């Protein structure tokens with residue numbers, strides 16, 4: 001299906017990442033946001049609040065993030081495409097409902113414009129320190145999908161992907177921006193609506209009585225229905241059977257929770273997304289994502305100028321993690337440098353996948369600003385030397 | 388055959404023998420999940436009966452109704468009603484219901500949950516949904532304690548109640564729910580006990596048919612914990628207590644309807660007023676401000 | 687002449703009142719006694735029988751008096767009792 005032209009602001013614009021993210025959501029068909037203000041994400045909902053009355057839909061500012069992270073799920077079951085938007089402390093409050101969305105397989109998008117933490121941390125400054133929280137933050141076993149844009153243009157483009165992927169896998173998608181990307185203003189070109197591909201919700205064609213809301217169909221993903229269609233479904237955060245009825249036993253746990261984990265892990269090859277530059281001949285590969293990717297590009301160029309054969313891998317979808325590709329790079333003897341705005345999060349994943357075959361070096365940073373190019377270069381040199 | 392299957396078969400045989408259409412709740416409940424988990428003489432089942440009767444009397448198609456519950460013994464109601472139903476997280480039934488209602492305003496969205504769920508952990512959502520006048524009905528089964536977790540003190544437990552976390556008696560001041568609901572903007576507020584089956588059914592009909600945030604509190608026995616620990620006997624004794632100690636006072640100022648541990652219980656319809664709902668306000672306000680640029684929202 | 691003797695209500699020779707047939711689903715009963723205590727016509731009593739769960743379900747000891755008000759159905763927290771309309775009782 002193509003995008004609804006009502007939500008698509010075709011043309012070239014100068015937008016910051018937050019605004020572009022909002023436009024991406026509108027283009028993707030998002031017609032409901034429940035939000036709660038928090039720096040540096042607030043501009044997303046501010047723009048939505050001014051745009052949605054014209055496009056047609058609802059913005060509601062809830063009383064807190066506990067409420068905003070569940071109100072959108074109500075809207076999804078009513079048939080809407082919906083998202084919520086927050087940063088650090090708000091993201092912490094949303095954890096229980098990320099678990100609920102994963103357990104009830106509710107397709108929706110959580111935007112986190114990351115700032116320095118923990119706690120109130122650095123409200124107006126960047127970090128990438130919620131990456132592990134995005135993946136593991138709610139209790140219990142589950143899988144999510146996380147994207148990380150590194151420019152306003154990507155905030156627009158990847159937002160559409162985020163909604164599409166959430167529908168395809170019936171999974172909550174984390175849109176992991178950061179303060180820099182959120183607030184940098186760049187050219188964003190928005191295509192015609194008929195150039196934008198939209199994944200529709202996979203509503204069941206089965207009649208009431210036959211449809212089972214949690215019975216796996218194509219790709220292990222159950223079909224959806226919406227409230228009012230006559231299916232009289234029951235949806236619970238308790239472990240449940242195909243009918244959605246609570247089922248308190250290890251078999252049901254394996255069936256339901258096992259499946260929501262496997263539907264992502266077993267199909268990770270189809271989901272993972274990354275870009276590479278100059279990796280072919282490289283002795284060292286720098287891995288990064290989001291804003292750090294832009295600094296890492298500079299560092300790679302500088303290191304190349306110094307004569308080190310270094311390549312670049314940039315994660316677009318961070319979770320699920322491209323384990324196989326990292327293992328291949330390690331197999332090929334390429335030393336790995338992980339550059340991210342935290343004291344080591346995705347780094348541990350890289351290290352795990354490298355299985356000790358090559359040095360894996362962290363180019364970490366506590367946040368508050370982006371890396372110095374030279375610092376990453378020094379880590380490239382370090383990796384090159386201990387190779 | 389498991390014990391439950393055996394019971395089900397026995398029930399089936401007996402129902403068939405009666406030669407009629409079966410229990411009137413047959414169409415309303417997920418019979419494949421009955422017997423339910425509630426204890427003998429627990430009042431929650433009575434509230435479910437009255438809710439079903441209210442829907443039946445209104446005559447609304449059940450496909451247009453959705454029930455949202457939080458977590459707790461009362462939270463299990465969502466799992467037994469054979470309509471679109473959501474058993475959400477502890478305290479968050481109201482914001483889920485808000486999203487559901489705004490996502491499709493044609494639905495009749497009803498929250499049925501416990502006192503702990505709605506006004507302790509979920510208190511902030513209760514306050515704000517009422518303030519906004521979101522068009523949902525909230526039915527609170529107040530058993531004066533956190534029953535599902537084994538009977539801890541709640542924000543509704545009368546002073547001096549003995550509960551597992553108030554072993555020497557509760558020294559806090561509880562909420563008076565009708566007063567709370569009125570002061571934050573509910574358009575309809577009533578309280579009845581589980582014994583008042585006709586009155587509570589009528590109250591539910593009023594609440595379900597009135598636009599805006601409508602609130603019905605049902606005092607119900609939790610014999611396993613509250614009644615036992617506070618020496619009220621079992622559920623039947625508690626119904627007798629309601630019978631003897633309830634006083635119907637329609638229109639009573641809600642400030643006067645506190646429930647003490649062994650005081651009289653004032654029941655009745657306390658508030659019934661009109662106020663534009665959140666969605667009506669949104670549509671009329673934005674139409675006024677934006678004129679033809681505004682796309683009216685109907686779902 | 688007293689009014690009752692003077693009028694024949696609804697064309698019946700004698701006054702008639704509704705009557706209900708009581709159906710008790712024994713196996714669902716948990717013996718709470720709500721219906722027995724609150725039946726406005728005192729139709730029910732707890733029986734001596736046990737159901738499979740070991741509770742005494744109610745029995746209709748005075749089913750002639752049932753007026754099909756449905757109170758038992760509404761007060762039963764187990765969905766274990768209901769009434770259906772039966773031939774009206776005349777006289």
Ligand SMILES: Cc1ncc(C[n+]2csc(CCOP(=O)(O)OP(=O)(O)O)c2C)c(N)n1
Pocket residue numbers: 458459460461462477500501502503504505528530532533534535536541
């Ligand atoms: C976030 C969270 N905290 C605590 C609990 C544990 N918990 C489950 S039910 C419940 C209390 C329910 O009380 P109430 O809403 O009054 O329902 P009742 O069981 O009395 O009907 C609590 C504290 C939980 N499930 N989730």
Ligand code: SF4
Pocket residue numbers: 424425426428429430431460461530534535608609610611612
């Ligand atoms: S614990 Fe109390 S509220 Fe829960 S089912 Fe038993 S009697 Fe009812």
Ligand SMILES: [Mg+2]
Pocket residue numbers: 459501502503528529530531532533534541
């Ligand atoms: Mg309670």
